[in-house]
Structures are given as C-alpha cells and as structure tokens.
Amino acid sequence: MGVDMRSRGAVMAGVMVALGVAVGGCGPVNEATFSGEDSAVPQERVDELNAQLRLLPSLEATVDDYRRMGDAIAREISGITPTVVWRPHPTAGDDETSCGGEWLATDGRRVMLQLWISDSPIPDSDWPQALEVARTAAAAKDITFQSTNRDRPADHDVAFTNSAGAKVSLGSETAAVLSIRTPCRLPADAGSPSAVNP
Template sequence: MFGGSAGRASRGPLGVGMIVTVLLIGGCSMDDQSTFFSDGSAVSQERVDEMNAELRALPSLEATGAEFGAVIREIASAVERVAPGTRFPAEPEGTKNGICTDEWASSDGRRVFLGYLTSPVPIPEDRWDAALAVARELAADHGLVHETVRRDLPNDHDVVFSGGGHRVSIGSLKAAVISGVTACRLPERTGAGSPTSTAP
C-alpha cells in the first residue's frame, strides 16, 4: 500500500486521463529562515525538518517509483486481457521526477510522474466496464480506493483512482492511456527508505 502527499490531476492529450505536476516552489525568508506553504503562509524550519524525518522513514523515491510503475503495468496487462486489441507498451513514455505540492513542497521530497502507457487502439465501448472493473480491483489492492470519474460518455472515458497521495488514471477515447503519479518521497541519496512496500 502506498502513502504520502497528494498529486494534482488534469486531462492529458488524446482526451484521456493523465497526471501532471503543478510546480509549487517554497521560498526562504532572510528574517526567520522559514519556507512556505503553496498559499504563501510560512512553514517553520522545525516543521520542514519534521517532514523530512517523516519522509526518511518511508520507502525511497526510487523504490516507490519502481513499485508504482509495476502497478500501472499490472493494470495495463489486466486491461489487455479483457479488451481485445488493446495493447500497451512494456514501459511508460515520459517518466520523470518533480517536486511535491502543498505543505510537502517545503520538504526535500520529490514525486515520480509516470509517463503514458498508450495503446493506439482504444478500449472498445462494450469492454469498458470490464476494463474499469479490473483496474479498480488492482488499484484497490494497492490502497488506491478513491475513484473519481472525470468523463463517462460513449467511447470517451476518464477515471482516476487515488489513495495515500498516489494516483492512477485510465482513459479511453482515440487511444487508451494509463498513467500515474506517486506521493512525496525522498531520494535514496538522502538515506531514505528501508521498507519498500508499505507506509503507515
């Protein structure tokens, strides 16, 4: 199960769901050495240190990204089995790291923004419910139990599963796309993470 800071969602290319980052950069005050929330309110250095300590006890950014990447590939494989003709690549395109949002923007943490797993063949309308069901089940197995339907029209679907700051999106229009973003984590070089699969 995953845990951590939340990401933000918006529709991506091809009319399907994709997770994107909003870069929120904390500043430093010369007077009190505070950093800031994304709304401009101050975050004390003590709180920043606490956040980094919390993140250090969690799996590292690299371990979380690897685990979460495996989750979206697992979902893609399950969708292929119930949606004939839909075929996803082995690895997502465009995976990158980005800074965290909200209070966690003041920490040293980062998130992994997984690129697109794209099938040029969309999920057939008569197989969408089955594809969504297997995606929902696998997402729930990894703690992504909140479901947000952003689009639900014939041959035009966009659904996000979220939990613990992690998100997976699945959508289908002119193509089928699966993607995701992890919660806030510290890179291995900071000494983060002994466990690799669970969070408090």
C-alpha cells in the same frame, strides 16, 4: 499494428488529449484533500513531514514498485480486451517533480511514470471491468479518492488519487492511456529505506 497515417493522426490526437488530462493532474491542488499549495507550511510541520518520508521506501524503490503496478494493470486489461495492446509512449518519459500540497516544501519528490498507451481504445462493453482493474490496483496502494473527468460512451477519463500525491488515471477515447504518478518520497541519497511498502 497496421494503422494508416490518417488513423494514426487521430490516435495521436486522442493521446494528446489524454496526455493533457494526465499531466494536468500535477497542478497546485492536492486532488485527494483539495488543499492548495499557496499557504505557507510552518517549518516544524515540514520537519515532521520529512521525518515521515525518511521512514518510507525510497523514491527509486517506489518508482519500481509503481511501474510493476502499471504493468500488471496493463496486462490485466489486455486480458479482458485483447485488442488493447499497450506500449510505452515514445516521447513522454518519466518526469520527476516536486511534491504537492503541504509536502511541497519537503525534500520529497514524485515521479509521473512514462505513459502506457494503446492505439486501440477500450470498448465500452469492457470499460467497467477495465476501470475496476485500475480501481483495485490503486486501492491496494491506498489510492482511493476517485474523480471522473469524463465518462460517456467512447469517452472515458477517471483518476484515483490520495493525500500523498499518488495518482492512477485510466482514459479511453480514440486511444487508451494509463498514467501513474508516485506518492511523495525521498530519493535514495536522502536516506530513506529501500524496502518497498504499498
């Protein structure tokens, strides 16, 4: 894409703002239930949660599944707005972290996937349709709690979360950013099934 150095600097500044929002969502509050991580979870509950995780697809299978979801969202938004051309963020790769909320003490992990970014923002005229694409894809994974950080002309940042820690965020200002975080899952070597469920 022919972007001069001055406009590329503006694009990257916008991406860094969006990055702050996307990464900032990994803090100590469970966005869907607003339960903090500072209260101790009884060991019996931790054991119960670990048992639940063992019945779910592995972290690796979930990462693959959520990456496919992100690719599908990106393709569909580009179909709505051909000027939005997505690419992986060149330096922000997948980031594996501990789980949040009451899942913090479990053996589970979650992954913030490498960002999808576009040097061209989503036009305001197409924003509602693009947001609906993200909302529909998130809802298919039971990621339904919506929070809006910003939603004004040429400046949008909306996230969908659930109580398992999954998150889908779509933002558009000087650039467009799609970020996705998996729910809490056990790594394959911890013995969870490899089959993929939403």
